[in-house]
Amino acid sequence: MRSALTALGIIIGVAAVIAMVSIGNGAKNQIESQIASLGQNVIIIFPGSSTSGGARSGWGSRSSLTPEDAKAIVNEVPGVVAASPEIRDRSQVLANGSNWNTQIQGESPEYLSIRLWELDDGAMFTERDVKGFSKVAVIGQTVSNQLFINEDPVGQTIRIRNIPFKILGVLKSKGFNFFGQDQDDVVIIPYTSHLKRVARRQQLNSIIVQAISPEAIPQIQQGITDLLQQRRKGREPDFTVRNQVELAEAATATSNTMTSLLGAIAGVSLIVGGIGIMNIMLVSVTERTREIGIRMSVGAHGSEILLQFLTEAVLLSALGGTIGIALGVGVSEIMSQVNGWPTLISPTAIVVSFAVSAAVGVFFGYYPARKAAQLDPIEALRYE
Amino acid sequence: MSSVVQLQNIHKVYDSGEVKVHAVRDVSLEISTGEFMAVMGASGSGKSTLMNLIGCLDRPTEGSYHLDGVNVAELDRNELADLRNQKLGFVFQGFNLLSRTTALENVELPMFYGQKQVSAKVMRERAMHALEIVSLTDRADHFPSQLSGGQQQRVVIARALVNEPQILVADEPTGNLDSKTSVEILGVFQKLNDAGITILMVTHELDIARFCRRNLVMRDGRIVSNETVIDRHVASIEMERLLKAEAEAKLTEMT
DSSP states (O other): OHHHHHHHHHHHHHHHHHHHHHHHHHHHHHHHHHHHHHOSSEEEEEESOOSSOGGGSOOOSSOOOOHHHHHHHHHHSTTEEEEEEEEEEEEEEEETTEEEEEEEEEEOTTHHHHTTOOEEEEOOOOHHHHHTTOOEEEEOHHHHHHHOSSSOOTTOEEEETTEEEEEEEEEOOOOBOTTSOBTTSEEEEEHHHIIIIIOSSSOOSEEEEEESOTTTHHHHHHHHHHHHHHHTTTOOOOEEEEEHHHHHHHHHHHHHHHHHHHHHHHHHHHHHHHHHHHHHHHHHHHHTHHHHHHHHHTTOOHHHHHHHHHHHHHHHHHHHHHHHHHHHHHHHHHHHHHHOOOOOOOHHHHHHHHHHHHHHHHHHHHHHHHHHHTOOHHHHHHOO | OOEEEEEEEEEEEEEOSSOEEEEEEEEEEEEETTOEEEEEEOTTSSHHHHHHHHTTSSOOSEEEEEETTEEGGGOOHHHHHHHHHHHEEEEOTTOOOOTTSOHHHHHHHHHHTOSSOOOHHHHHHHHHHHHHHTTOGGGTTOOGGGSOHHHHHHHHHHHHHTTOOSEEEEESTTTTSOHHHHHHHHHHHHHHHHTTOEEEEEOSOHHHHTTSSEEEEEETTEEEEEEEOSSOOOHHHHHHHHHHHHHHHHHHHHO
């Protein structure tokens, strides 16, 4: 019973570490797949200078990106495969007798290939639609599921701000992005149509660009920066150029801090567990003073006594570690079921946790074991 | 007969800072093989200290001690432990058995700490043999709490014997036992001694000392007398006397 309580500190510490690492790993994995789902070799340009963390800085009001900027980027920066001006608004849409609040995104036709986003049904609008300010749209899975429950949306009409748009296609599911937003909850229309008919302003939210290769990205980022700077004729830079990885890093910065913090707390609890072991071992040594005296009188070396007590400490901590690992794995599994968070239980974490818990036993058990070994046999035998 | 223990001008001084206690003063002693010696004295006479020195649990401040030819003064802590393991057997007043292990495992304990590791099978055999000598084989798997005082002390004696030591050192071995059990245990000692085992026993009771062959008396750290025992008690005879006395007492009570 006493051993169980002592081991509890280690159990909780190890369980916490395992749970943290699993959740962290799962999050990292998810973020990596979300980075991938953004597209391939993607660079995004935002208006507003990067005074704070890039992706999260507010959109500037005076600064602006224009479709002409996007065209210039495609034409003049080497290594740019395609670019799409982006404009976003939330709006109520009506179709089929029901309505739904969704994100309206104005893009160019290249948008789907930049994002590596395939169609489930139908087709994407074309350059002609862009030139013609056509009232055509491609909708995401969520919108399709909400408004066209048992029917094929292609060919049907969807009204955006009371303007009818013809649905040309339905996108395949993309899931959530690393801001936690449902990427399937979207209606994509030509950016020209958006600017002219739907939006209440003429500024772009961003420009999304595809680079030819990952290696070319830094160069292209610099090229875009130089070009846009040139176009603004030496004004203060009022735009930010970020690649996929930088965006992901900014998004995960908070969760990384959280994970580190929780990991540190778990680490502290492990140390507390270790102190608990040292405490209990000290008590044990005191209680067993007579026993130690007996063992010494029949010929035990100090080193053998040391080893005996150290082994007991390590067994206690290792057992605690094992239970903690099992508990941590269990908690991770439950959390991923209940919360929908992904968790990835890493074998490395398990091995390291076990090794650390054994090490805690050795480290915190050493002092009591040494005390035992240094007892004087005569006094030990006399101890009540 | 050769001597097992050779003490020459042994002094033991305890220096606790303020007060110096000269527990053993200039003791010279030879104990031969097959000796059965009682060390007697009042408390403070130095007899327990002398026993601790002979038992290699403590080191003399001055003087030389040869145990079975080995100069004890030159040994370090670990070598002393080995000496205790191989050449000495201890019997304590308070038994000092490990309460969470069986009688057999208690007897095996010295073999665990032996220099040469022996197999579990050999350890069990030797332990059973030792228990046989003290007539306790049927209780081998009992725990100390399941044994009477006399039985526990017999386990202790078996443990002391298991590594075939040169000398058995007993510190008030009958102190916690009643008169009948005391005689029983002294009978075991006598049997062992008759078979050739050297025994050194500390006691403050004259009656108990008369079971031995020699009596040593200590006072104020010195040996004041070292004499052969005349009219030695024999355990079997004493036991009969006790039983008869007991029976008579019951008879008188019943009438």
